[in-house]
Amino acid sequence: MATMPPTPPEASVADAAQATPAFSPLYQQIKSLILQSLETGEWKPGEAIPSEMDLAARYRVSQGTVRKAIDELAADNLVVRRQGKGTFVATHSEQHVQYRFLKLMPDSGDRDDEGPAQRTVLECKRVRASAEVARALALRTADSVVQVRRVLSFSEVPTIVEDLWLPGNAFKGLTADQVAGYHGPTYAMFEVEFGVRMVRAEERIRAVAADSTIAALLGVAPGTPLLSVERVAYTYNDVPMELRRGFYRTDTHHYRNELN
Incomplete structure (x- = not known):
């Protein structure tokens, strides 16, 4: 031996x-x-x-x-x-992590009572990254990115307008139908369809007044107070894979974060 x-x-x-x-x-x-x-x-x-x-x-x-x-x-x-x-x-399809990065909660009841968000995709197109988007996603200016604009509604009330930018190479072939039609969290769709798993995110939040375009999409008056939430989501090894900017209504919802 x-x-x-x-x-x-x-x-x-x-x-x-x-x-x-x-x-x-x-x-x-x-x-x-x-x-x-x-x-x-x-x-x-x-x-x-x-x-x-x-x-x-x-x-x-x-x-x-x-x-x-x-x-x-x-x-x-x-x-x-x-x-x-x-x-x-772990997967974003798991019930307890489906809304890991979405902190907007209804003022009455809970998210389960409210049900999943209804998604209306306004555009999904390939564009050249601006300097700001390229910096956030660790790309070069003018690299290809997929840009998505959508409205999320709860109980048929438009509540969030979101713009997403995704690296073009990692999300080749992403279509508006995929974004709108996937029955589950968007991040779960990224896992299943593109092999990209978001593992953490950083957010910046500020109060803003709705401009005329955002106000029309949310069905509120221009100047209505909104939360502006900018998020960069990362996959393993801190590789940025999504820049997301959202405008949140807070007349029936509030932003909730648990601190440990």
Whole structure:
């Protein structure tokens, strides 16, 4: 029987995670390796990842180290644990994350009572990125992007006007019918149709007055107070994949965020 080397097996992870700084805790190195597999699509959204025991054997570390890495991935909403079934790659199709980035809530009742948003797509076209859009999406000015304008209504009341810009190379072939007709969250459609999973977002919010164009789309008077919400959504490794600008009515809704 071959004898085991005196060096603990966990020390070998440093060689496997060459891109990970040497000072990173071991579980962080394992987290980075799992993220690499998620990014390359080894495990697709909704699919089970290997068990903690299998991952421990794969990376030659203890199950406790793997568990701590998965704990952080679950806290980041990148994986979902299901009692008795295992750990799965999170997807925007999951009920509890369908509205992860949409914080507009009805003043009365809850979002389930209100039902899903009705989408009216006004345009979906390929354009050249302006300097501002290119900067937000880490593109070059004049690179191709897909621009979408749509109105989201709740209970048949126009509530949000949104403009979306998406990198053209990642979203080749996106059509207005896809955006309007997909029965589920838009980010779930990005996963299923284009293999792009948004994992986090940054927002900037300010109060604005509705101009004549936005007012007409929302059915309010020009000058009506609105929330302007600008969001950049990122896929793995902080790659920006969407710039979204929305104008939100707040006469029947409010913006709600939970802080931990």
